[in-house]
Amino acid sequence: xxxxxxxxxxxxxxxxxxxxxxxxxxxxxxxxxxxxxxxxxxxxxxxxxxxxxxxxxxxxxxxxxxxxxxxxxxxxxxxxxxxxxxxxxxxxxxxxxxxxxxxxxxxxxxxxxxxxxxxxxxxxxxxxxxxxxxxxxxxxxxxxxxxxxxxxxxxxxxxxxxxxxxxxxxxxxxxxxxxxxxxxxxxxxxxxxxxxxxxxxxxxxxxxxxxxxxxxxxxxxxxxxxxxxxxxxxxxxxxxxxxxxxxxxxxxxxxxxxxxxxxxxxxxxxxxxxxxxxxxxxxxxxxxxxxxxxxxxxxxxxxxxxxxxxxxxxxxxxxxxxxxxxxxxxxxxxxxxxxxxxxxxxxxxxxxxxxxxxxxxxxxxxxxxxxxxxxxxxxxxxxxxxxxxxxxxxxxxxxxxxxxxxxxxxxxxxxxxxxxxxxxxxxxxxxxxxxxxxxxxxxxxx
Amino acid sequence: xxxxxxxxxxxxxxxxxxxxxxxxxxxxxxxxxxxxxxxxxxxxxxxxxxxxxxxxxxxxxxxxxxxxxxxxxxxxxxxxxxxxxxxxxxxxxxxxxxxxxxxxxxxxxxxxxxxxxxxxxxxxxxxxxxxxxxxxxxxxxxxxxxxxxxxxxxxxxxxxxxxxxxxxxxxxxxxxxxxxxxxxxxxxxxxxxxxxxxxxxxxxxxxxxxxxxxxxxxxxxxxxxxxxxxxxxxxxxxxxxxxxxxxxxxxxxxxxxxxxxxxxxxxxxxxxxxxxxxxxxxxxxxxxxxxxxxxxxxxxxxxxxxxxxxxxxxxxxxxxxxxxxxxxxxxxxxxxxx
Ligand code: HDD
Ligand code: HEM
Ligand code: HEM
Numbered sequence: 001x002x003x004x005x006x007x008x009x010x011x012x013x014x015x016x017x018x019x020x021x022x023x024x025x026x027x028x029x030x031x032x033x034x035x036x037x038x039x040x041x042x043x044x045x046x047x048x049x050x051x052x053x054x055x056x057x058x059x060x061x062x063x064x065x066x067x068x069x070x071x072x073x074x075x076x077x078x079x080x081x082x083x084x085x086x087x088x089x090x091x092x093x094x095x096x097x098x099x100x101x102x103x104x105x106x107x108x109x110x111x112x113x114x115x116x117x118x119x120x121x122x123x124x125x126x127x128x129x130x131x132x133x134x135x136x137x138x139x140x141x142x143x144x145x146x147x148x149x150x151x152x153x154x155x156x157x158x159x160x161x162x163x164x165x166x167x168x169x170x171x172x173x174x175x176x177x178x179x180x181x182x183x184x185x186x187x188x189x190x191x192x193x194x195x196x197x198x199x200x201x202x203x204x205x206x207x208x209x210x211x212x213x214x215x216x217x218x219x220x221x222x223x224x225x226x227x228x229x230x231x232x233x234x235x236x237x238x239x240x241x242x243x244x245x246x247x248x249x250x251x252x253x254x255x256x257x258x259x260x261x262x263x264x265x266x267x268x269x270x271x272x273x274x275x276x277x278x279x280x281x282x283x284x285x286x287x288x289x290x291x292x293x294x295x296x297x298x299x300x301x302x303x304x305x306x307x308x309x310x311x312x313x314x315x316x317x318x319x320x321x322x323x324x325x326x327x328x329x330x331x332x333x334x335x336x337x338x339x340x341x342x343x344x345x346x347x348x349x350x351x352x353x354x355x356x357x358x359x360x361x362x363x364x365x366x367x368x369x370x371x372x373x374x375x376x377x378x379x380x381x382x383x384x385x386x387x388x389x390x391x392x393x394x395x396x397x398x399x400x401x402x403x404x405x406x407x408x409x410x411x412x413x414x415x416x417x418x419x420x421x422x423x424x425x426x427x428x429x430x431x432x433x434x435x436x437x438x439x440x441x442x443x444x445x446x
Numbered sequence: 447x448x449x450x451x452x453x454x455x456x457x458x459x460x461x462x463x464x465x466x467x468x469x470x471x472x473x474x475x476x477x478x479x480x481x482x483x484x485x486x487x488x489x490x491x492x493x494x495x496x497x498x499x500x501x502x503x504x505x506x507x508x509x510x511x512x513x514x515x516x517x518x519x520x521x522x523x524x525x526x527x528x529x530x531x532x533x534x535x536x537x538x539x540x541x542x543x544x545x546x547x548x549x550x551x552x553x554x555x556x557x558x559x560x561x562x563x564x565x566x567x568x569x570x571x572x573x574x575x576x577x578x579x580x581x582x583x584x585x586x587x588x589x590x591x592x593x594x595x596x597x598x599x600x601x602x603x604x605x606x607x608x609x610x611x612x613x614x615x616x617x618x619x620x621x622x623x624x625x626x627x628x629x630x631x632x633x634x635x636x637x638x639x640x641x642x643x644x645x646x647x648x649x650x651x652x653x654x655x656x657x658x659x660x661x662x663x664x665x666x667x668x669x670x671x672x673x674x675x676x677x678x679x680x681x682x683x684x685x686x687x688x689x690x691x692x693x694x695x696x697x698x699x700x701x702x703x704x705x706x707x708x709x710x711x712x713x714x715x716x717x718x719x720x721x722x723x724x725x726x727x728x729x730x731x732x733x734x735x736x737x738x739x740x741x742x743x744x745x746x747x748x749x750x751x752x753x754x755x756x757x758x759x760x761x762x763x764x765x766x767x768x769x770x771x772x773x774x775x776x777x778x779x780x781x782x783x784x
Contacts, residue, residue: 056556063552066505067545073515074541077530084519085527089747092520096755097518099509100762106506107769111776114502118776165748396598397534397606410542414549421556 004391006067007079010407012376014368016180017411023067023368025105026139026184027191027222028058030130035124035218047215051128052116057425059113066106071407079400083383083393086162090155091148093167098141105134139187140180147175150375151244152384174244177236179375185226186371187235190364192223193330197361197379198426200354213348216357220337220347223364227330234327235290242291245385246300248378252320253287254280255301262287262299267321270313275303277317311380319373326367333360350435361368379423452753453746455727456521457735460514465724467510469546469629469717472622474504476630478575479623480650492646493568496630498638499737501555502777506770508548521755522745525735529585532594536610538579543578546570576623583622587665588616590727591673592737603691614668614676621661628654632700632716635709637778644709651704655697657676662723675737679730689729741776 001009032051039047077084108130115124149155155162196219199212206212241249243356249255254270254277255262264287268280285295292299302310333356342349347353383390477496484492519526530537554567588594588610598605631651635644669676680686696719703712731737735745747751 003498060552063505063548066508067548070508070512070544072539073512074530074537076524077515077519078537081527081530083562084530088519088523088526089521092516092523092747092751093754093758095516096520096758099513100758100765102512103506103509103762104769106509107766107773110502110506115776156543165750167751167754172563265612385631395531395534397531398602402533403538406538408543410545417549417553421553422699424558425556 001401001404002392003398003400006404007394008390010404011075011079012399013404013408013411014068014075015372015376017415018065018068019368019372020365021061021068022139023187023190023338023365024058024061024194025065026132026135026187028054028061028195029109029128029135030188031191031195031218031222032058032112033128033132034222035214036121036128038214038218040121040125044214046210047218049100049211050215050218053425053428054114057422060418060421060425062109064414068411069102076352078397078403079395080383080393081395083245083388087149090152090162090165090167090170093171094141094144094148098138098145101134101138101141105131105138108134136184136187139183143180143183144171144173144176146293146375148173149383150179150248150379150385151175151377152387158389175240178233182230182233182237182371184406185230185363186340186368188226189223189230189330190368191256192219192221192226193333193357193360193364194223194362195219196223197358200357201361202426203348204351204354204358207348216348220334220357223330224334224337227327227334227364230327231331234324238290239292242299245378247302247305247311248316248374249303250300250302251316251378252374253310254313254317255287255299258298259299260288260298260302261285261296262291263302264290268317270317270333272310272313309381311378316374316378319370319377323367323370323374326363328369330360330363330367333357451743451746452744452749452756453521455756456746456752456759457516457767459756460517460521461724461728463510463514463517465721467507467514467623468622468724469720470507471504471510472579472626472720473633474500474507475547475575475579475627476626476628476654477634478551478572480630480634480647482572482576483530483650486646488643488646491640491643495634495638495643497551497555499634500551503773504548504551504727506773508544517755521747521752522735522742523747525740525745528594528596528736528740529589531598532606532609533585534587535606536584536588539579540581540585543574543581546574547578550574568612579626580619584610584615586622586727588612589619589736590618590731591674592675594736596739612672613674614665617661617665617668621658621665621723624654624657624661625723626779628658629716629720632704632709632712635704636713644707648704648707648709651716652701654773655701655704659697676730680726685729689722689726693719693726694723 016323032054035047035051035054039051110125111119112127112131112276115127119127148170151174152170153173154166154168156164196216199215199219203209203212203216238249241252251270254265254268256270256275256277259282263282263284265277266281266283268277270277285301288297289295291297302313333353336353336356337347340350340353379385381389381391383393477500481493481496484490484496486492515526518529550567550570554564554571557567591612591614593609593612593615595609599753622641628651631647631654635648635651638644666677666680669680700712700715700719701710703715732745733741735742
């Protein structure tokens with residue numbers, strides 16, 4: 001493994017790890033706030049218990065998110081010093097704002113997690129709302145920075161150095177809006193279905209448990225709408241890509257030959273050597289429609305892209321197909337839930353539905369990983385699209401395989417610990433005796 | 447007086463972030479150190495006090511470092527690039543420390559309360575708390591010594607090891623570690639109203655205070671022998687003598703306050719003392735960001751960027767100061783009972 005490959009692998013691995021915790025850090029506060037708000041409105045103590053138990057899991061995930069995010073901030077320099085030297089002043093604004101959002105988030109998360117007995121319930125709920133908002137904002141800011149790497153704006157090149165720097169124009173880059181919307185929805189969809197899936201699984205074992213019924217409802221309420229909106233937002237992303245990042249678009253669609261009235265390629269194995277995507281289903285005209293809203297429009301294929309500027313077509317295409325498949329599944333489950341609810345059925349009593357939701361537990365997270373592979377691998381060989389190659393950005397430090405191996409091992413161990421601790425939290429879900437304790441104050445009041 | 451430029455203001459912001467990180471997060475690391483050295487019949491209660499004191503605030507305190515890094519790479523990108531290349535190894539090790547400290551601390555709170563499980567996470571947490579400030583100090587010491595070249599050259603060892611694996615940076619590492627432990631011990635005296643626990647940490651504060659003094663003297667000696675840049679800065683300039691007197695006076699004040707058990711006074715004086723020590727470093731290399739060649743002005747990003755960042759910092763000030771005050775009032779308003 002050469003140093004460039006080691007650096008890319010380390011960056012990708014660190015980000016793929018961090019994004020799980022980041023997504024939870026955006027999604028969980030919203031779930032907790034919804035549950036706590038329902039407690040304040042209905043007075044049902046199960047909701048309070050729910051918010052409290054979720055907050056324990058969130059504390060674990062948040063700590064790992066914070067430390068792995070710190071690693072990323074340094075890795076930008078440790079692995080890509082030339083990139084940061086070039087890009088820092090241009091795309092740094094969102095990072096500064098992100099730093100601010102983190103600060104607010106960390107402060108109020110401390111207040112939220114440790115302040116159950118120290119604040120009024122109203123102040124406590126507000127602390128949760130601030131955490132949810134600042135978490136979403138920090139995600140939005142960092143994704144804006146990433147969008148700039150994909151569609152760089154806000155500077156002109158003069159003899160290899162950027163001049164006329166305009167950080168505001170850099171923030172308003174063409175990919176920023178589509179990417180931030182898609183990512184924020186993804187965070188809610190992934191967390192919502194992740195949590196719903198766990199509680200659905202437990203409901204399959206203990207069907208009458210009120211705790212899990214309420215949890216399932218709150219989680220679907222957050223995850224479902226996001227999963228329904230996700231294809232619409234993904235379509236906007238695709239239209240943006242067709243205009244601004246044709247190579248990435250062609251690679252993700254497995255579309256080699258430039259043509260009008262282009263068919264949509266579903267599935268299949270792209271072969272870079274022959275320039276064909278084999279074993280695929282082709283839907284006539286659909287790619288032109290999806291890209292430009294016109295069945296006859298010409299769609300640029302990889303043949304218009306110089307061969308040394310192709311990304312890894314196979315990986316990008318397969319990742320994209322995986323995301324679409326998972327997104328379709330989540331959308332279908334949401335439609336099913338809406339149908340059942342509309343018919344006045346109790347979701348928690350439909351075992352087939354519960355099985356489907358339990359199956360969906362990891363799917364949102366997998367879709368997030370796959371989607372990021374499309375974005376990041378699809379940008380290659382560029383670190384700043386059309387401006388700087390990844391190979392020119394890497395640090396001169398040799399032996400990068402060592403930190404890559406080391407961080408991989410470290411993160412594997414952390415993952416094991418996190419999974420074990422989450423399992424412990426979930427396994428402790430309330431038993432019959434706990435119910436008595438939770439409900440006693442209400443019964444006494446009544 | 448130099449002109450007040452945007453670059454200088456951002457550099458001031460960078461210094462403020464580092465100072466805040468030292469006196470807030472530094473004390474959290476110091477708490478970890480005292481977890482490692484918890485002894486005597488109140489060992490368990492010492493550890494519980496430390497955990498309660500840092501639990502709600504460490505993540506917020508930690509963001510100061512992130513702010514510093516972001517300011518560095520947005521506003522002084524060439525300095526960030528040079529630092530990251532030459533100091534790849536110590537920075538990576540420091541990151542490992544940061545990762546293990548934060549996660550082990552959190553895992554300990556949420557894992558089984560059985561003694562052996564707690565001890566295992568506790569050891570990881572406390573060793574990581576010890577390593578991290580040490581490496582942070584090494585990084586700072588290397589910068590102060592002017593050992594960050596424009597481009598790495600020579601063998602692997604010449605380029606990536608020798609600059610920082612030197613007596614002076616190591617002494618600064620020890621100084622930073624002692625300072626963190628000192629701050630933590632002083633703060634912990636006001637976190638409890640149990641006189642026995644207060645005494646435990648009072649004693650530790652004295653010990654760590656002596657450690658700070660010794661490490662500082664060793665660093666000074668090494669500077670005199672090996673690092674003329676620092677030695678010259680600390681002794682020859684006009685502010686040097688006045689500065690030494692003020693630092694000495696504050697150290698004396700903290701020690702007297704501890705002696706007389708006026709813990710709240712010590713709690714105020716100790717962080718000021720720490721910030722002054724950090725200012726010594728800043729003053730000694732001013733106007734250089736990376737001595738001996740890269741000045742603040744030369745490293746600075748274009749003015750648009752600096753002005754926007756200053757705007758963001760102003761906004762941050764308005765939002766963060768009340769939030770931080772609220773955080774500390776909720777959790778630090780009264781001593782805890784453990
Ligand atoms: C729950 C997660 C999830 C789901 C269900 C979907 N996506 Fe997605 N997708 C992501 C999570 C995601 C992501 C991980 O969040 C990405 C990576 C970068 C980004 O902005 O969002 C992404 C990127 C991404 C991109 C590349 C954007 C870019 O590089 O700028 C496209 C074209 C789509 N998606 C399209 C879709 C479509 C048409 C979907 C319909 C089913 C879909 N996604 C479902
Ligand atoms: C969190 C979700 C993300 C994931 C899973 C992810 C994944 C990856 C992967 C796999 C690579 C390696 C690319 C390769 O092999 O060529 C990479 C590279 C990189 N990513 Fe991301 N990325 C994410 C978000 C971001 C964001 C938000 C940024 C920055 C603002 C970013 C910045 C970079 C940089 C600087 C590189 C190295 C250069 C390169 O190979 O292009 N990434 N990322
Ligand atoms: C190069 C890319 C990235 C960098 C440098 C980065 C940096 C960081 C840092 C420093 C933290 C810790 C903040 C704290 O101490 O509280 C953090 C946490 C977080 N990051 Fe990232 N991040 C990156 C990618 C992403 C992406 C792609 C997202 C999501 C969309 C994201 C969302 C979050 C969120 C929500 C948190 C706080 C919640 C948590 O800790 O779980 N980050 N990140």
